[in-house]
Amino acid sequence: MILVTGATGSIGTHLVRLLLDRGVPFKALVRDETRGRALGCDVVVGDFDDPGSLAAALAGADRLFLNAGGAQPVDGEQPMIRQQRAAIDAARAAGVSRVVKVSVWGAHQGGRLAEGAHWEIEEYLKASGLGWSILQPSGFMQNFITGAGAFTADGKLAGAYGDAPVSYIDCYDIAACAAALLTGSDGLGETYVLTGPRALTHAEIARELSAALARTVAYAELSPDELAAALRAQGLPERFADDVAVLSRQVATGSLEATTSAVRELTGREPRTFAQFLAANAEALRAGLVSTVH
């Protein structure tokens, strides 16, 4: 039996649908039972901050999909580190054979945004004695639907990435890779960098968004400091805005430009292009809402 965490999130909703389609036994850990029931699968109510609920949820589970938790620092601490370590401890106590963890491409010690937190959790997982597989995705295509600080108040796509292309990936493909690892025997002790099929500049992304929305979405190239100020003005935390500015300088050097064959290797098919992603999420895009399963 598989336990899926982050089941109501951008990756988790797709993973739930894929596992339902495969007919494999699994349950989803959810914080809110009503929202969980809407997923259409077996659910167990729990919280990363409640270790007792993790132990109860993992009873009888032999595989764990480990994703998400609190991403914003609280009092200088990344809650995700404590939360995912608690889940790894509970998985070991429950006799889980493999943990499939969502990390981030470029996870490294002391990294900005979630890069440092994911590195610490990766190290903890590798030292746990549990079987593991790690997914390191590039930026999510879903960021362009959820907003995630990507747009100015007057609807322009905003960034400080210059002409550097980014190999954004659809969370649907991350979920498909996770489903393959959770239901098969390959990939033990492997880390996979997951990307879309082609890296796009933000000017190209703005053109694709314009075509999908049948209105012009301009791209506003900002300096990293202007980008941070715009994020702060949108109410995002100071530290987050500063970290995005630092990260944008790295991305502008082409740090997220490469593409990998990992999605094809794990799923047997190519990852979705940005145009395919937009077509699959047309309704949510027009509504400006968070993507659900399509």
Ligand SMILES: NC(=O)c1ccc[n+]([C@@H]2O[C@H](COP(=O)([O-])OP(=O)(O)OC[C@H]3O[C@@H](n4cnc5c(N)ncnc54)[C@H](OP(=O)(O)O)[C@@H]3O)[C@@H](O)[C@H]2O)c1
């Ligand atoms: N955005 C990017 O471009 C990007 C790129 C690479 C990697 N990542 C990584 O991807 C991860 C985000 O994945 P995602 O997009 O699927 O997340 P998401 O859409 O933000 O969803 C977060 C999920 O975590 C659950 N959750 C939050 N706090 C919890 C808690 N205390 N206990 C139990 N569940 C909790 C949420 O449940 P509720 O519904 O109850 O809130 C939700 O299901 C992060 O680790 C991030 O670092 C992001």
